[in-house]
Amino acid sequence: MNELKQIAIIGGGITGLAAAYYAKQAGAHVTLYEANDRLGGKIKTIHRDGFVLECGPDGYMARKPTLTDLIQELGLDGQLVRSKTGTSYIYVRQKLRQMPDGSVMGIPTKFWPMVKTDLFTWRGKFRAGLDLVLPRVYHGTDISLDTFFRTRLGPEVVESMIEPLLSGIYNGTLQDMSIESTFPQFITIERKKRSLILGMKALTPPVQAGATPREAGKFLSLRNGLGTLTEALRPAIDQLYLNTRVAAIRPHEVELSDGTVETFDGIILATSPEALGPMLGLAEAAQLSDLKRTSSLTVLAAFKETDVAALDGTGYVIAKREGNALTACSWMHKKWPHMAPAGMALLRVYIGSEHVPPLLKEDDETIAAFALDELRTIQHVGKPLFTKVERHLDTMPQYEVGHKAYVRSFNRALAALDGVEACGAILDGVGLPDCVDSAKQAVERLNVTPEVLV
Ligand SMILES: Cc1cc2nc3c(=O)[nH]c(=O)nc-3n(C[C@H](O)[C@H](O)[C@H](O)COP(=O)(O)OP(=O)(O)OC[C@H]3O[C@@H](n4cnc5c(N)ncnc54)[C@H](O)[C@@H]3O)c2cc1C
Incomplete structure (x- = not known):
């Protein structure tokens, strides 16, 4: 006989829904608590x-x-x-101007478009070119994207191209954003090629004749x-509680805001960031919740x-x-x-x-x-x-400078709570695929496969 493991998931955004799906696939019985009156979270x-x-x-x-x-x-x-x-445009100096051809995530990779563009002054273009000879900026300690790009490419390229393109993804500012947690690929490029321009150029596939890339x-x-995704994941949930806020989590116990306590074999936290601290009562969780x-x-x-x-x-x-x-x-x-x-x-x-x-x-x-x-x-x-x-x-x-260290100390503290895992946008990536990845890994760590009882 198989004994199904009882798994509770807290939060019904894409992370919680994906966790429900993977837990169900692994053979668990899934209960999901969502504070809102609908599933999907930000979707x-x-x-x-x-x-x-x-x-x-x-x-x-x-x-x-x-x-x-x-x-x-x-x-x-x-x-x-x-x-x-x-064509992509940037509104700079009161005009919509075309992004220079060959710019990848705001990094110029082609010489002539950069020379011809009216986005920057000659001084700004020359300063960006210094990237080709400057030494490495990242030395193993987290820094902000602003420090990294300003040092490599100068203020004009940052303010007119990189900042408007990249800061919107996190709805923040480059001064706050940790390079290690938001765009670690730039660290890798700098380590391998030193110059960002040369590194991004090497990564960009050549355009074949006649192709329309x-x-x-x-x-x-x-x-x-994307609401279709929410609906398609809904059947993975065996027991759904909407309008139900979870107040506290203890090993194998979920306490709802009305004081009810339910027990589970495993619990997966997939809430938005502000909820973690109050639910877990761990200083390390509060630290994450308190981040900007x-x-x-x-x-x-x-x-x-x-x-x-x-x-x-x-x-x-x-x-x-x-x-x-x-x-x-x-x-x-x-x-x-x-x-x-x-x-x-x-x-x-x-x-x-x-x-x-x-x-x-x-x-x-x-x-x-x-x-x-x-x-x-x-x-x-x-x-x-x-x-x-x-x-x-x-x-x-906001993944501020030092974010990875906060996540590491949170994960260490969480490991002390038996059968409790956390995942989602607060930890390792805000993109939808990152959320799904982290949900899958949380289910794997929990090991929800039914035990065979004889
Ligand atoms: C305007 C906007 C545009 C975006 N565009 C993109 C994009 O185009 N592509 C992309 O990849 N990403 C995009 N993102 C980011 C992405 O949408 C989010 O990072 C992702 O949806 C987060 O999913 P989640 O499940 O981790 O969190 P959420 O969607 O925030 O879900 C968390 C859920 O937990 C619930 N909850 C919280 N506390 C409790 C509690 N105590 N008890 C029970 N339930 C609780 C909340 O009600 C919520 O439903 C965008 C974000 C925004 C805001």
Whole structure:
């Protein structure tokens, strides 16, 4: 006879749902507690008038395989769509300017486009070129992305290209972001080639004659939205408790906010960062919960296509020093044609984290009007058909300098709690594939395979 292991999962975002799936596959009985009234966490898809509205993530990095493997296992691979790409722009010195050809994650890799671009002054271009001869900057101790890039490439390339491109991913600032925890690949490149320009160039595959490398983007999504993933993972849960906040975790025990205590063979924590400290009562968990987090505000706006300035490409990022409250604008209908009906346009704008706190007390209409006013200083848009404001309050973890050390001491402290594992965006990566990876590893560590009883 097989005795099923009883596993509790706390948090029903992509991490918790993926953990539920892998635990179920391994033969466990899965109970999931979610504080909210819906599953999905930051993933939220709404369908309206033929538009697919992604209120949270809209796609994921195709080169990280775990999520695509999961999508295939769920039989959803027929619904995979790849992002389109085109000219990328940066709003600098009050104008949308094309990103120099050959720039990879903001690092220039081609000589002539860099020479010809109007993004930087000659002084800025010359300073960036010093990267070819400068010694290594990273020496085994974590530093901020700002320190790393400024030292290698100089202030102009950082402020006009790298900062607007990379800081948006974490909704933070380069000064706060740890190179070890956010983009460790730059450490590897510097170690191997010393120069970032030469290192990124070596990584970029040569373009073959006649090829159109810009057509296929680097991101994948699902035709009816990422909400499809949430729905497909739902059957892995045997017992689902929505609107149920977990107050405390002890080895093999889950205490709910109403005081009820349930026992389990194993517990997987997959909550957003602020919940860890209060739930575990460990100083190391509180330290992680107390790390900087930011709130994000995004506004989706649907238009007739004729009411939006016609530009080739998929959108733009905005340099901070322009003083605009927006950090980026994605032309979703161009990046993801499945998201808007023919003849329609869908724009998504991101409000910079420092402008978010005063706006949070405003209603959605006011926030949307504010965002559109800011947008109109950059590009023409007419009257929207509708807008959708999304607030992600205080839940975007910032991987600050030293983050890896905090995670290591948290993991050491957690190891003392028998049968309790943690995973998700707070620890080792905020991208959806990273979350799925960490959920899979947490289930493996827990060893949930049923014991054979005779
Ligand atoms: C606007 C935005 C855009 C993004 N875009 C992308 C993108 O395009 N691609 C990409 O890869 N990533 C993107 N990300 C990042 C990615 O969406 C997140 O890192 C990821 O979804 C986090 O998943 P999670 O399950 O770890 O956490 P969450 O989705 O935050 O889920 C945690 C869940 O735990 C629940 N919970 C918290 N406390 C308790 C408790 N005490 N008891 C019970 N339940 C609790 C919460 O209610 C929540 O549902 C984006 C993030 C944001 C905010």
